[in-house]
Amino acid sequence: MPENTPAALRVRNLRKTYKDVVAVDGLDLEIRAGECFGLLGPNGAGKTTTIEICEGLTAPDSGEVEVLGMRWDSHAMELRQRLGIQLQETQLGDKVTVAETLRLFRSFFRCGPSPAEVIGLVQLEEKANSRVGGLSGGQKQRLALACALVGDPELLFLDEPTTGLDPQARRQLWDLIEQFKRQGRTILLTTHYMDEAEQLCDRVAIMDHGKVIALGTPRELIESIGVEHMVEFRAGAASPLQTAPLKQMEGVRNVRTEDGNVLMQVTALHRAVPALLQELNRQGVPLTELRTHSATLEDVFVTLTGRHLRDE
Amino acid sequence: MSDVTAIPELGAREDAAKAPRASTPADHALVQLTLTRFREFLREPEALFWVFIFPVLLAAGLGLAFRNRPADVLKIATVTPELAQSLRKDKLLDVQQLSQAAADQALRTGKVALLALPGANGAVVYRYDDTNPEGRTARMLADRAIQLAAGRVDPVPASDRLMREAGSRYIDFLIPGLLGMNLMGSAIWGMGFAIVDARRRKLMKRLIATPMPRHYYLLSFLLSRLIMLVVEVGFLLGFGVLIFKVPARGSLADLAVLCVVTSLSFGAIGLLIASRPQTIEAASGLMNLVMMPMWIVSGVFFSAQRFPDALQPVIRSLPLTAAIDALRANMLQGVGLIQLAPQLLVLAAWLVVCFPIALKLFRWR
Numbered sequence: 208m209p210e211n212t213p214a215a216l217r218v219r220n221l222r223k224t225y226k227d228v229v230a231v232d233g234l235d236l237e238i239r240a241g242e243c244f245g246l247l248g249p250n251g252a253g254k255t256t257t258i259e260i261c262e263g264l265t266a267p268d269s270g271e272v273e274v275l276g277m278r279w280d281s282h283a284m285e286l287r288q289r290l291g292i293q294l295q296e297t298q299l300g301d302k303v304t305v306a307e308t309l310r311l312f313r314s315f316f317r318c319g320p321s322p323a324e325v326i327g328l329v330q331l332e333e334k335a336n337s338r339v340g341g342l343s344g345g346q347k348q349r350l351a352l353a354c355a356l357v358g359d360p361e362l363l364f365l366d367e368p369t370t371g372l373d374p375q376a377r378r379q380l381w382d383l384i385e386q387f388k389r390q391g392r393t394i395l396l397t398t399h400y401m402d403e404a405e406q407l408c409d410r411v412a413i414m415d416h417g418k419v420i421a422l423g424t425p426r427e428l429i430e431s432i433g434v435e436h437m438v439e440f441r442a443g444a445a446s447p448l449q450t451a452p453l454k455q456m457e458g459v460r461n462v463r464t465e466d467g468n469v470l471m472q473v474t475a476l477h478r479a480v481p482a483l484l485q486e487l488n489r490q491g492v493p494l495t496e497l498r499t500h501s502a503t504l505e506d507v508f509v510t511l512t513g514r515h516l517r518d519e
Numbered sequence: 520m521s522d523v524t525a526i527p528e529l530g531a532r533e534d535a536a537k538a539p540r541a542s543t544p545a546d547h548a549l550v551q552l553t554l555t556r557f558r559e560f561l562r563e564p565e566a567l568f569w570v571f572i573f574p575v576l577l578a579a580g581l582g583l584a585f586r587n588r589p590a591d592v593l594k595i596a597t598v599t600p601e602l603a604q605s606l607r608k609d610k611l612l613d614v615q616q617l618s619q620a621a622a623d624q625a626l627r628t629g630k631v632a633l634l635a636l637p638g639a640n641g642a643v644v645y646r647y648d649d650t651n652p653e654g655r656t657a658r659m660l661a662d663r664a665i666q667l668a669a670g671r672v673d674p675v676p677a678s679d680r681l682m683r684e685a686g687s688r689y690i691d692f693l694i695p696g697l698l699g700m701n702l703m704g705s706a707i708w709g710m711g712f713a714i715v716d717a718r719r720r721k722l723m724k725r726l727i728a729t730p731m732p733r734h735y736y737l738l739s740f741l742l743s744r745l746i747m748l749v750v751e752v753g754f755l756l757g758f759g760v761l762i763f764k765v766p767a768r769g770s771l772a773d774l775a776v777l778c779v780v781t782s783l784s785f786g787a788i789g790l791l792i793a794s795r796p797q798t799i800e801a802a803s804g805l806m807n808l809v810m811m812p813m814w815i816v817s818g819v820f821f822s823a824q825r826f827p828d829a830l831q832p833v834i835r836s837l838p839l840t841a842a843i844d845a846l847r848a849n850m851l852q853g854v855g856l857i858q859l860a861p862q863l864l865v866l867a868a869w870l871v872v873c874f875p876i877a878l879k880l881f882r883w884r
Contacts, residue, residue, distance in 0.1 A: 262728060264884070287730035294728065298720035302562040303555060314551040315729040338562075358729070 291360030301340030345376025
């Protein structure tokens with residue numbers, strides 16, 4: 208992504224408070240044209256509030272929002288023509304068919320593809336004349352996406368596009384989003400799935416408590432915690448494990464215990480694992496489980512906050 | 520899915536701009552929104568039942584139960600063939616000739632209203648209960664039959680001209696009442712449920728995230744209501760006029776104006792009710808709270824005049840009372856719009872007060 212492309216979305220010092228809950232707390236964002244940008248964070252981090260302020264559906268308490276170079280208070284109608292929006296948990300009318308729903312949404316926009324074209328795009332051809340009430344969760348989500356596409360948007364907002372879907376339906380939706388990326392559309396999506404953010408997003412902002420706590424490409428974020436691998440093991444209960452010697456081993460950055468599992472952040476897997484086996488052998492502790500994986504955005508979040516993305 | 524899959528290219532904005540799609544009037548947002556209203560309504564069998572079938576069933580049931588019967592034939596008994604013969608000359612009497620014991624039994628058990636017995640010297644004795652109106656009527660009819668048979672000539676010749684006026688029956692009273700009730704129900708339920716359901720589903724929020732002009736959404740309700748109105752009113756009126764011969768004495772154009780004003784007025788009330796609630800339950804409760812008192816006091820099934828005088832000003836200012844009074848006056852007495860100005864003013868007042876408040880309170884999310 209060239210650094211000098213114009214910003215599709217610019218947010219400065221955004222704040223929003225609901226009663227006594229601070230949902231967004233001084234947020235800055237800049238999304239470049241043509242990139243897929245992810246807001247990653249646990250539920251309640253302020254992702255939906257942020258995206259809905261950008262969509263012009265919620266008014267911020269303070270701060271500036273500039274979408275496609277325009278502001279909501281002066282160019283709302285023009286912006287609505289040029290944005291594609293998928294909200295979290297919209298239930299479209301059950302009694303109308305897929306084709307009827309898309310024809311309705313298409314009628315709101317000046318230009319864009321025909322309902323039939325969008326149906327083809329989200330692969331709902333067989334369901335075109337079925338009522339929305341009879342669709343599966345994945346099909347409903349694809350229809351919601353189709354509704355966001357009928358205006359041929361320059362900027363696409365997707366709020367938790369795959370929440371509640373089975374793995375296969377999620378894959379299918381990811382493929383669709385990948386295609387839009389290739390067509391050069393700008394996408395802002397929110398998710399609490401780290402794999403989704405890693406898979407789809409050019410850049411990710413990790414959010415927690417209404418603030419961006421880390422920003423960069425998935426690769427940069429993972430590298431920023433300085434570890435490449437995670438080793439997770441469970442020791443037999445024969446005698447208590449002493450974790451202090453583990454921290455001294457070569458290539459080990461950090462060790463902590465969680466529900467009887469021991470988690471080690473490791474920079475060099477090929478040194479750390481033999482050393483771990485040797486140490487366990489020395490302590491006479493049997494090994495019952497051993498897993499290793501490359502560091503993920505989840506590990507970034509855990510490292511930054513001490514909490515998991517999905518726990519709350 | 521792989522890269523090989525043929526994907527219609529959406530990204531080509533210039534192409535779309537160069538060749539704007541031929542759009543038909545049917546692709547206008549307002550038309551599409553109104554069509555959606557119809558689809559949602561017509562695909563809900565319960566709604567069809569309540570709007571079309573239920574009022575007709577109600578009218579049919581009540582019309583049958585309270586139909587005007589021809590004057591009852593009175594059952595009486597006697598014990599001699601001579602008396603029976605004289606009495607049978609009156610068509611309003613159903614005369615049975617019984618044994619003395621059977622006749623006594625029939626009178627005691629109320630199977631006959633009167634017993635005509637021969638007295639001394641060709642006289643007649645009537646046995647009946649004088650506290651029973653049927654007994655007293657039977658006494659007059661039986662005596663007239665016997666006196667005429669015996670040769671009495673009335674000094675003044677008299678003849679009957681029977682008048683059974685259409686418009687004075689219960690069904691005539693009922694049909695305009697049901698019509699008013701139906702107009703209220705369809706407007707309030709039709710708006711209330713559809714709007715609150717769209718809010719609950721966050722469908723409304725989704726719609727305002729598009730460039731849809733917000734007033735189109737509300738206009739689509741108005742349009743679909745006015746179109747449905749023709750069908751609904753036609754159905755109930757057609758039924759009343761064709762089957763029960765309910766009179767439609769007023770001008771049909773006036774009736775149409777009354778129905779439209781009534782619908783607009785109740786539409787505004789429906790919109791006000793639906794402006795805030797987030798759940799169907801909350802909306803249902805509100806709708807019943809608003810409609811229930813009017814079902815009772817506004818004169819759907821019986822005249823609103825039965826309520827105490829002190830309450831009349833309140834009752835007359837309710838929209839349903841005004842609507843039903845005007846509909847009855849139009850249909851049964853053929854009264855014109857000018858004389859119905861007070862009722863029209865009441866309806867207009869509800870519209871003018873409720874609509875702006877509803878818009879002010881309305882929540883899109």
